[in-house]
Amino acid sequence: MNKILQEAFNQSTYQLTGHGSRNVQVLKDAFDNVDGQLDSDLYGEGKVIENFQDKMAAFLGKEKAVFFPSGTMAQQIALRIWCDEKGLPKVAYHPLSHLEIHEEDGLKELHNIKTILIADETRAIELKDVVSMEESVACLLLELPQREIGGQLPSYETLEDISKYCRKKGIRLHLDGARLLEVLPFYEKTATEVCQLFDSVYLSFYKGIGGIAGAILAGEDKFIAKSKVWKRRYGGDLISLYPYIISADYYFNQKSHKMPLYYENAKELADFYNSCHSVYTLPEVPVSNMFHVHFPYSKEEIEPGLTEVMRKTGVGFINHLRATGESSCYFEVSVGDRYEKVPKDEVKRAFQKLDEWMLNKFPS
Template sequence: MESTEQKERRLAAIGACDRVLSHAKRPTMREQLARIATRDLDRLPDMYGDGVVGELEQRVAELLGTEEAVFFPTGTMAQQVALRCWAGRTGNRTVAIHPLAHPEVHEREALSVLSGLRTVHPTTERRMPDAEEIRGLDEPFGTLMLELPLRDAGFLLPTWEELTATVAAAREREAVVHFDGARLWETTSHFGRSLPEIAELADSVYVSFYKSLDGLAGAALGAPAELAAEARAWRHRYGGLVFQQWPVVCSALYGLEHELPRLPRYTAHAKTVAAALREALAEAVPFSRVHPEVPHTHQFQVWLPYPPEVLDAAALRQAEETRTAVFGRWFPGEVPGLSVTEMTVASSALEWTASDVTEAVHAFLDRLN
């Protein structure tokens, strides 16, 4: 567990770096306020979801091609509401979901504790479930939830053909389909489809404003008008109808205007970065791995055969000594002796060439000794 002192030292070191490869340099509060200040702030603030909140909801609905969108303070709340609404409509409280999906790993069993839902797993493989696994699931389910991309498996996506087949298999089972699209924004390059084409496959879609768009917080649920109306009622019950939310909403609008158009470029450059990392590590470190080898989005994993604390210490020394940061935090992997870190290729990485990556990786590895 990283102590507060260690965290502050790490963030200070990255903040002082001139070059950062993986997107770990957090904007200061002043920088965040400057983004918000690009909006028209002379108007009255929102009150319980009107004003600028409604503008954001309309913008998201247009981007996704859904009838409506509902703003939520968190994605955890948005998805719980969506899944319990669908359970009421289908009459089945069972959700088919991957065991590595966000509600199963990161939400303290909220689906069952708060919403009374239960989950079943079509597969335990570290990939999206396929159509045959959905057809072969040995009990009824009301909703299939697909996380696009599946973050804890390595930000993995199926092919477009695999995705459409899996959705069709759920329809054959008379189930509705919900997309956990926290990072849906960056899937268009991989699928070769627009956001509306992707969202159209599902009955509802959740998107995040801070994971890829650098917003302060917040999420939205794209859904048919009838479900959106019920979602607003449950949002109120869950405590999500906040008095004023304009700072979060303005930062989300900034992200839609400035970060969303850049995501295809980030995704393309991630392939260059991943290839350079893979080659540099393979030369010097047995059992190293870049996963997936060709990233599906602008995010992917790197695995190395060292304890996390050793890798964190080397990364910190590199940042403090060279003002260059290659990796963020490292965490224990599922295999003993291996550690994993997540790479996010964003604006700070665009200036890095393959040779820059190679040189910086060698400098990092030198500090492991």
């Protein structure tokens, strides 16, 4: 990470992304009105955890739910259960799935599960990719949205078609719904309506809503009973998880209903980026509150410009850039509470300055 870029972002008056700093205040706010005499959970039991699990099961339209300290743990366990059920240690997912590129091959090394990568890595999975699989699998995982390609999504009709096909073929369908809340405004569906298409669902509590950590895994009663056994095997039943649970509940209540606002603001912000010379977003029109901003120039060429504009305008675009090649780079945008607090005149002025810098630096 470029320290100068990070410093310019941190010192800016306004930031365009996220909810705010991930400091201890995030936890203090969540506990501000909590009764200090509230009993903690104890190894996965107690009202504080059970009530929240029931609340999330109802929200997702599933029979039961269990709270996990991490989504990585939850999803590996979900896929293991489905593989055991069918006696077939094979699952399919996108080439840029979190399990494939961020988990050190945990699914393969811990469970000896073979992964089948389907679809071109530049787009979301479509029905044709599922139908054309040459190997049988126990489970198909769909990530909504597909983060590593800018948060792209299949249509809701495609989800319905894939769900019908999987049920016909006896393939379990698992939802990597880390950012499920963020895609509901685009689909114009409730969480229950989306989740009814899937056999199991994972939801994160630190990504879109800004909690501390933790995740929910939801599904049928028998599936969740098995997942609790695996949670114990993984060491996921900490003596108490209440700091994560209480903060998850607090920020879920605070932010889940604001996803339509974040979505509309993301589309507005993407328009600003796309109005700048040699800058484009993926997708061009966001389908959630996240998208990627791309430059057809190297990271080393772009960083000075972003740093200069942030320092001159006091508007923070981002704190890091990622190279995609020798002459290309991008950064990820996730719109939250911060964007709404930035005066529109300041936003427009910052993008005018960015456009001017790009034109001067790269006139052709």
